Amino acid sequence: MSFDGSFTHAMTKELNEKLSNGRVSKINQPYDNEMIMLIRANHKNYPILMSANPNYARVQVTNIPYTNPGVPTNFTMTLRKHLGSAVLSKVSQVDNDRVMRFHFITRNEIGDLKEMLLIVEIMARHSNIILVDKQDDMRIIDAVKRIGADKNRYRTILPGDTYINPPKQDMFDPFNASDENLDKISALVKSYPNQEMLATQLRQNVQGLGKDTSLYLAKYLHQNGNLKILFQSFFDNFDKFKPTLMVNEKSDSFSVYPFIQNDKNETFDSLSALLDKYYESKAQTDRVREQGGTLIHIAKNELKKNRNKKKKLQKTLDNTKKADEYRIKGEILTTYLYKIERGMNSIKLTNFYDNNNLIEISLSNQISPSENAQKYFKRYQKAKNAVIYVNEQLKQTNSEIEYFDNVLSQIELANPDDLNDIKTEFKAEGYLKKNHNPSSSKKNRKQKISKPEHFTSDNGITILVGKNNLQNDQLTLKDADKRDTWLHTQKIHGSHVIIKSFNPDDMTIQQAAELAAYFSKARDSAKVPVDYVKVKQVRKPKGAKPGLVIYEGQKTVFVTPKEETIEHLRKNNQ
Template sequence: MSFDGSFTHAMTGELNRLVSGGRVSKINQPYDNEIVLTVRSNHENYPILISANPNYARVQVSRIPYVNPHTPTTFTMTLRKHLSGSVLKKVSQIDNDRVMIFHFTTRNEIGDLKEMRLVVEIMARHSNIILVDTQDDMRIIDAIKRIGADKNRYRTILPGDTYITPPNQDMVNPFAENVDYQKIEDLTKEFPNQEVLSSELRKRIQGLGKDTSLYLAQAMHKDGAVKDKFDKFFDHFNNPIPTMIEHGKSNSFNVYPFEDNNIQYDTLSELLDNFYETKARLDRVREQGGQLIKIARSELKKNKNKKKKLQKTLDNTKYADEYRIKGEILTTYLYKIEKGMTKIALPNFYDNGNEIDISISNQLTPSENAQKYFKRYQKEKNAVSFVTEQLKKTNDEIDYFENILSQIEIANPSDLDDIKVELKNEGYLKHHNNRNTKNKNKNTKISKPEEFITDKGVHILVGKNNLQNDKLTMKDADKRDTWLHTQKIHGSHVIIKDFNPDDETIETAAMLAAYFSKARDSATVPVDYVQVKKIRKPNGSKPGFVIYEGQKTIFVTPSKEFVDQLRENK
């Protein structure tokens, strides 16, 4: 199910039950198109995520942690000015459209009560968050996305403009009292095919996504009175049973277990946290780390092309020995070369005396022809040494940038700063500040690795990028701690803060190493483990690269559920 008008209705009901009457205690904007309003209600803090993300626009209470930018945006400061300390009276919805309104009571500069509204329009790439002053003729204070007349002729969304609601769809609100059930019954009879009926229902009933309309069509084709079937279906949105319906990797969220293979949650917000956690994280990482991804992919492509050329050059050097052999044969039989010859057949004493054809120049003496082959042999021999060295460096570069892309893939947005600093220090990302930027970056404080605690109270640390990995393994870890890493697979350094961990702890740490690696979706992952004292970092090696010996290997199957459960122990 998409976050359509009907799901918006259900979420509006949940928010009213949880936070209606609460007070706004914090306002943050951790990401470009998303804000978090923390509302204190019934002695509990509720972080309300309001997202105008083009791909994952939604409103929910989110318990997923986030990191705020160092400097708040102008929109954040505007919201704090007008809404900090205000009381959230209620949350409403315009008909059954994807427009949610937060109604706040606050005080103006002279202490008089006034009402402010935060309007959330959940409309894919047109999604927006708009602060409106209701006592000033619905004047727009500001919006997270400003829309001028050049982008929308129907309405502009700019500070000082009057807020105009999205165009009326002239469709039936299924939660209103004036539903024409006869028309619904006529449609059901006219279109016996469920898919066709679902399409027709979407044209007439407001707030139906594709999945919702299909479930409604299935319900309408069951036995019973039309009114009863219709009202029962939409009652699921008034009294939801938050459900994740599993379809392999393409799971969907819903307000009711309309299908088998489902997982049920306590709240719609908890359901959405589980559904969007990975999707939204990847989207935020792609958005904030776009430059890093572009650089890594560009360098990777460049080095793969270079590798092909070097390999071709190396393949051509296999003829080097042939040049040497021809030079030696010519030297042995100089007396047989006559003036004006361009080719000669001579016995090959490396091949049982079988004749070999040798091209020669009639412009050179016999001795010069022999020396020509020796020079070509020496040139190819030198090329082998050079190309082999370059090929190794190129393979190291390919491995490095594949590792960077793997780290970005499993990173949280807060981990990107370390990767950015690393690429600057390695010279792949240009410095846009003054000459001392490089030194400043080298002294930049590296973020902390993620910490987990086992049921037995053992602490396990997981590095998420090369700078974290180097600091964790080479500086912070005790030499008697245990170090883990996926075998020959890009992934995180993992440290068990225990000098003699038992098998269960090693397996737990191995599960973490496998999950925070490129092989997190694999069934069986080999993980090496060894004491930290056996880890070495070669001089001049890339960040994150180490070598080790004396390791043991354990095979595990990574599991997101297992990692989530460990996180709850903290």
């Protein structure tokens, strides 16, 4: 089920039950187009995620941790100014549309009470978060996405504009359906016995139906019974919901109710907990791609450049294999100079290096026989010298390819918070221009490497996992005791893992190996080889790239990484 109008109806009900008369205590914008508003209600703190992300727009209570940017955005400062300490009187929905309104009671400059609206429009790439002064004729204060007349002539979203609701469609609200509306539904069911065709018709007539919801409703209405009662019964589930993660072979989906029964379905205490589970990895991946776009672009460009360079170097190296051929031809020409006449384009001579078989040698008709022989010797010397240079260049190019392959793997597995380390690393390595602003440069110099993630084995032993090259170097080469145990996937890009024990038991090694496999490019593989060795046997070659180490005397264990195990080890650390 998508976050359609019907799901918005259910979420509005859930938020009202939890947040009514709550007070705003904090407002932050940890990610582009996403706000976190901490509301204290009923002696509890509720972090409300309001997302205008084009792919994962939604509103929910979230328990997924986040990190605030060092400097708040202008929109954050505007919200803090107008909504700081405001009381949330209610949450409402516009009809059955994907528009939620947060009604705040606050005070103006002279202390009079006034109502402000924070409107969240959940409409894919058109999603937005808009602050509106209700008592000033719905005047827009600001929005997370400003929309000018060049993008939308009908409806601009700019400070000072009057807020206009999204265009209303000719559909009816299923939660306030009239007898006439229900008669229309009955007629549609009779006219369209095919479930998918009926679902299409329902989406065109009933407001707030996503594709999944319309298919569930079509199936529901094809049951035997009174169609009007079936219709109303279906939408009752959105008021008495049973949040369910529905698992199937193609992809998981979330729903207010288990419309499709499955033994693998997972139920939750709230819609928000359901969305946390469903969106945690999806939204995180999207945020990493969004925030790490520049880093990904640099890494991919460098990979492309180095792969092209490798092809050219390989071609040059292949040509150097002709070096001996040039030498032989030069020596044969020198031996038989008396047979060569100026102006010849080629000549066949006896090859005393090949059982006296004839060899045809190309000549330049513009130079003398002796100069032709010298030309072959020069080619030979050039090719011979090139072998050393090209091999060195190939070694460096392969190292660059390996490095950027590794970085892309790290970005793919990263949390948004891990990207700052990669950005710092790129600046240090010269792949990303440094900010020449004096104050910014000072901050960059003082920036500390983020901490590795902590896990705890079932036997109570701490396991540390580095998430990027700088973390890995710091963890392995500086922080770890030489008697600790170090793990890494064998010949596969991945994290450095440290077991904080001088003599870890087999279970801890197994669990640490699963962590190493999970935080590697082999996350989705089975029987992943993981090497483990004492830290003292790991070292960094001189001049090596960040994160690169070599080791010896290792043992190997084979594991299959499972997300459940990783979560279990995370909880052990809490």
